[in-house]
Amino acid sequence: MSAGIGMVPGARARSGDTAGAWARRNVWTLGLIGLLLAFLALTKVIQPNYGAPGIQGLAISILPIAFAAVAQAIVVISGGIDLSVGSMMALASVTSAVLMKDQGDVIGVAVVVGVLLLGATVGAINGGLVVATKVPDIVVTLAMSFVWAGTALLILNTPGGGAAPWLMAIISGPLGSPWLPKALIVLAVVVAVVWLPLRRSTMGLALYAVGSSRLAAFRSGIAVGRTKIIAYALTGFFSAMGGLALTASGGVGAPVPGSYTLQSVAAIVLGGVSLAGGRGGVLGPIIAVIVLALVRIDLTFLGVDPNLSTAIQGVILIGVVMFGSLVAMRKVRA
Amino acid sequence: MKRIGMVRSLVAVAIAAIAVGACSGGASTSPAASGGTGAAAKYSIGFSNPGGVGNGWREAMLCSAKAQAVKSGEVSKVTIFHRETDAAGQLADIRTLIAQGVNAIIINPAGPDALNPAIAEAIAAGITVVAVDASVTAPGAYNLSNDQEQYAYLGASWLFKEGMGGKGAVVYMRGIAGHPADTDRDTGFQRALKENPGITIASTAVTKWDPNTATTQINDLMSAGTKFDGIWTSGVDSNIVDALKAAGHPYVPIVGADNAGFVTQLLATDGPKGAAVTNPASIGGAGVALALQILDGKKPAETTVHVTPELWSNTDDAGKAKLKAAADPSLPKTWPLGLTIADWTTYSKPELIACKGPGEA
Numbered sequence: 001m002s003a004g005i006g007m008v009p010g011a012r013a014r015s016g017d018t019a020g021a022w023a024r025r026n027v028w029t030l031g032l033i034g035l036l037l038a039f040l041a042l043t044k045v046i047q048p049n050y051g052a053p054g055i056q057g058l059a060i061s062i063l064p065i066a067f068a069a070v071a072q073a074i075v076v077i078s079g080g081i082d083l084s085v086g087s088m089m090a091l092a093s094v095t096s097a098v099l100m101k102d103q104g105d106v107i108g109v110a111v112v113v114g115v116l117l118l119g120a121t122v123g124a125i126n127g128g129l130v131v132a133t134k135v136p137d138i139v140v141t142l143a144m145s146f147v148w149a150g151t152a153l154l155i156l157n158t159p160g161g162g163a164a165p166w167l168m169a170i171i172s173g174p175l176g177s178p179w180l181p182k183a184l185i186v187l188a189v190v191v192a193v194v195w196l197p198l199r200r201s202t203m204g205l206a207l208y209a210v211g212s213s214r215l216a217a218f219r220s221g222i223a224v225g226r227t228k229i230i231a232y233a234l235t236g237f238f239s240a241m242g243g244l245a246l247t248a249s250g251g252v253g254a255p256v257p258g259s260y261t262l263q264s265v266a267a268i269v270l271g272g273v274s275l276a277g278g279r280g281g282v283l284g285p286i287i288a289v290i291v292l293a294l295v296r297i298d299l300t301f302l303g304v305d306p307n308l309s310t311a312i313q314g315v316i317l318i319g320v321v322m323f324g325s326l327v328a329m330r331k332v333r334a
Numbered sequence: 335m336k337r338i339g340m341v342r343s344l345v346a347v348a349i350a351a352i353a354v355g356a357c358s359g360g361a362s363t364s365p366a367a368s369g370g371t372g373a374a375a376k377y378s379i380g381f382s383n384p385g386g387v388g389n390g391w392r393e394a395m396l397c398s399a400k401a402q403a404v405k406s407g408e409v410s411k412v413t414i415f416h417r418e419t420d421a422a423g424q425l426a427d428i429r430t431l432i433a434q435g436v437n438a439i440i441i442n443p444a445g446p447d448a449l450n451p452a453i454a455e456a457i458a459a460g461i462t463v464v465a466v467d468a469s470v471t472a473p474g475a476y477n478l479s480n481d482q483e484q485y486a487y488l489g490a491s492w493l494f495k496e497g498m499g500g501k502g503a504v505v506y507m508r509g510i511a512g513h514p515a516d517t518d519r520d521t522g523f524q525r526a527l528k529e530n531p532g533i534t535i536a537s538t539a540v541t542k543w544d545p546n547t548a549t550t551q552i553n554d555l556m557s558a559g560t561k562f563d564g565i566w567t568s569g570v571d572s573n574i575v576d577a578l579k580a581a582g583h584p585y586v587p588i589v590g591a592d593n594a595g596f597v598t599q600l601l602a603t604d605g606p607k608g609a610a611v612t613n614p615a616s617i618g619g620a621g622v623a624l625a626l627q628i629l630d631g632k633k634p635a636e637t638t639v640h641v642t643p644e645l646w647s648n649t650d651d652a653g654k655a656k657l658k659a660a661a662d663p664s665l666p667k668t669w670p671l672g673l674t675i676a677d678w679t680t681y682s683k684p685e686l687i688a689c690k691g692p693g694e695a
Contacts, residue, residue: 049435053459057429057452064422158512159421159445172451250421250448256511258420297430300413 028272028324032287035320039294046301052178059181060171060249062293064089065263066187067242069271069285070195071235072264078231079211079277080137084126084145085239086261090152090254092119092243097161097253108164116240122148123236127229145261152255161253171248183245187286190241195282198234207231212278267292269321292317375410375692377438377629379403379622380431382415384424384444385510386543390593390668391569391615392416392442393689395467398619398673399440400691401681406626411436412691421448428452431461438462438625440618443470446514462628466621468514469638477638478624480613482515485643486522486568489589489611492645493564494530497587497607501532502563505555509543509568519568536562545573545668552577562586569613571596572667575606592646595667597657600648609647610657614672616686617641619679641675 043050068085075082092115099111130140171183198204206227209217218224246254270288273280295316299309381399386392396414403409413434415427421444429452431439439456443449443465453463453472462476469477494500506523509516527533537555541548548570555562556577564587567574571590578585585606590596592610599605614620620641624634646660647653660671665687673686 047434050433053455054430054433057426057433057455061422061426061429153511158517159448160512168451246420246422249425249451250445251451252421252445252448254420254422254448256420258423259418293426297433300415300430301434303413 027327029281029284029287031324032271032284032291036287036291036294039291039298043294043298043301046298050301052174055179056172056174056181056183058290058293058297059183059187062289063171063183063187063249064242064245065260065267065293066286066289067190067238067245068260068264069267069289070191070282071238071242072261073268073271073273073280073282073285074195074207074238075137075231075235076268076273076275077211077277077280078207078228079214080127080130080228080231081141081265081275082123082126082232082235082239083138083141083261084148085235085242085264086257086259087145087148087152088119088122088236088239089243089246089260090257091122091148091155092240093246093257094152094156094161094253094255096244096247097163098156099161100164100167100247101160101162103164105164105166108167111164112167112244115244116237119236119238119240119243120233121236123239124229124233126236127232130232131225131228149257152257156253156255159250159252159254161247163247163251167244167248168251171245191282191286194234194237203227203230208278210277263289263292266317270317272324375408377409377626378411378413378434378436379409379625380413380415380428380434380436380439381441381618382424382427382431382439383442384415384417384419384421384427385513387416387418389543389545389570390666391543391591391613391670394615394669394673394686395442395618397689398616398679398681398686399622400689400694401686402619402622402679404690404692405679405681405685406622408626408630409622409692411693414691419444421445424449425452428456432456432459436461437629438464438622440621440625441465441470442467442618443514445512446471446517462625464621464625464628466617468518470514475637476624476628476634478617478621479515479638479640480617481640481642482518483522483525485611485613486519486566487526488522488643488645489609490523490526490566491529492609492647493566493587493589494526494533496647496649497589497609498533498564500530503534503536503561505536505552505560505562505565506538507548507551507565507567507570507574508538508540511540516568523566536560541568541570543568543570545570549573549577553581556581556583564588567591569593570668571610572599575599575608578606592660592671593667594662594665594669594671597646597661597671598663598667600646601654601657601661605648607649609645609649609653612644612646612672613670614641614675615670616673616675616679619681619686620675623678623680 071085095118096111096115100108126141126144130137171186173182174180175182175185206222209222210224210227214224267288268285271285273285295313299312383392396416400412403412424444428439432455439461446469449470450472453470453475456463457474464476464478466478468479537560539551552574565574567590569591571593572595588606588608590610592612597610600608600610646656648657662671673683
């Protein structure tokens with residue numbers, strides 16, 4: 001599974017260096033996995049009693065951000081960017097919490113499906129506006145972020161509502177081994193079921209092609225507008241998953257979201273997705289989310305001053321990205 | 335090709351720099367050290383505060399927790415999560431504290447219900463949980479809070495009756511939407527409003543307890559020409575007085591908290607007519623004291639303990655005397671003056687201001 005999600009098609013690469021490009025892109029993901037293992041080991045060294053419960057808590061807490069990162073990765077791969085991810089999460093969270101409060105399991109399932117459709121619709125509206133108005137993605141989605149955030153506050157002006165018990169149970173605790181948190185399984189299953197088949201389809205290729213070069217894609221007969229709208233719809237879908245994860249983790253709807261939009265951008269940058277589009281996968285960003293969470297946890301355990309810790313996290317993020325870019329550039333030269 | 339790669343990495347770095355502010359979580363720990371008073375420093379305490387970074391009240395709350403931990407001599411380590419986040423972020427912080435294996439967790443909750451899953455996990459792990467400032471509904475958690483409903487009712491009643499003479503329009507400057515303390519204060523405010531039918535609301539603003547946000551909001555109101563005869567603030571107060579002064583707007587009666595800057599303004603001869611309602615930030619230290627009591631086996635009979643607020647107005651002599659006694663211009667302007675709570679905190683004011691946890695030099 002990991003290779004599948006992490007792989008990037010050689011849409012950009014010439015036939016001669018396809019193998020080299022493949023290896024280079026996977027080096028980033030593999031490097032991130034190495035970084036993740038290093039941080040896990042470091043955490044264990046700093047805090048010897050960090051164990052299975054810590055991993056479970058970590059999995060639940062990264063779930064909303066991981067979905068946000070997947071959402072952002074898809075739209076950025078297609079050559080766009082969506083600054084309304086956090087607002088769409090808030091919208092999905094309050095909608096689900098309001099509709100699910102004091103309802104049975106059947107209605108709960110219907111609400112989850114409905115909210116995911118709502119997310120896809122909201123995302124498609126973002127995409128439709130980008131395509132129709134030709135205003136830059138960053139401007140359209142920034143403006144829409146206020147629209148969706150305001151809508152979320154209209155639905156619920158303070159945290160409230162409720163979550164179906166099964167929804168909360170589905171992400172809390174382990175499955176089988178205490179080292180296998182349910183939240184991680186949910187994340188893997190959703191991404192595998194939705195993203196993997198799509199990635200391997202013509203549509204998936206079109207996403208990368210449009211992100212890589214809009215003109216080339218257009219001349220190859222790809223419906224660029226439709227592809228962009230679908231990419232934004234997918235981003236809306238995964239943002240809605242993130243919103244549902246927020247509702248599930250606290251049991252109430254949160255109308256004012258945390259800074260998930262920027263966290264998602266940080267995660268995809270660290271996760272090896274090119275902001276210029278056409279490159280990257282979703283496994284890298286997911287691992288990047290976990291790495292960023294571990295950095296914060298480790299700095300806490302180490303007793304670093306909160307303000308200094310913020311600065312250190314920035315330096316680590318920039319350092320890793322710059323180091324990665326340098327290595328990549330060297331390889332191109334060699 | 336190479337140049338494009340360079341540009342991309344620069345763009346990536348720039349975006350990363352912007353983004354890091356978002357994923358930053360402030361947290362600090364005091365390293366292990368032996369207690370100062372000879373008792374065994376055997377407990378490790380965690381504190382989770384999900385907002386108000388840079389807000390004097392929240393900073394003082396955390397300092398009081400550190401000071402009380404040192405003074406007790408029973409605490410070897412205080413781990414503090416102090417960052418701007420939502421309930422989901424605070425859930426993560428609480429779970430990190432559980433994973434760290436602390437003995438007690440003090441929480442300033444982002445919501446009354448949303449933290450319950452993690453609190454239940456903490457209690458199941460044998461950790462004592464004390465919510466300060468506002469309450470949580472999780473069974474088994476202790477609540478030690480200022481009586482927020484009474485806080486708002488006292489101030490609003492004074493403002494409507496004494497301040498505004500029973501009629502006029504009030505600007506209602508709330509805290510964080512959904513924060514339990516804000517919800518309780520709203521209940522008290524609305525009760526006072528109902529008892530004073532001559533008062534209308536000119537505008538409601540949600541300040542997030544952030545001085546800059548609140549200043550922008552009052553400036554917007556003034557430039558929009560909104561007429562108001564009084565201002566009720568949820569504790570972001572001195573900057574509102576400053577904004578009125580800067581805009582040349584005549585002072586209107588104003589209610590705030592017992593913050594250093596605001597009390598100084600109330601005592602100034604050309605200051606506004608107003609009242610300060612006490613809301614001791616030392617509730618953080620009191621929370622540590624309560625947690626230590628419970629850890630030592632002295633559980634209180636009730637799981638909810640309220641600290642009752644007082645009102646000091648500059649329109650009567652008794653209030654003026656209290657304001658004068660409390661005033662301390664040497665403190666940062668947004669810091670509260672209620673730095674100790676009798677029966678709960680045992681540190682001295684300088685110890686709080688030093689803001690050092692166990693083992694911190």
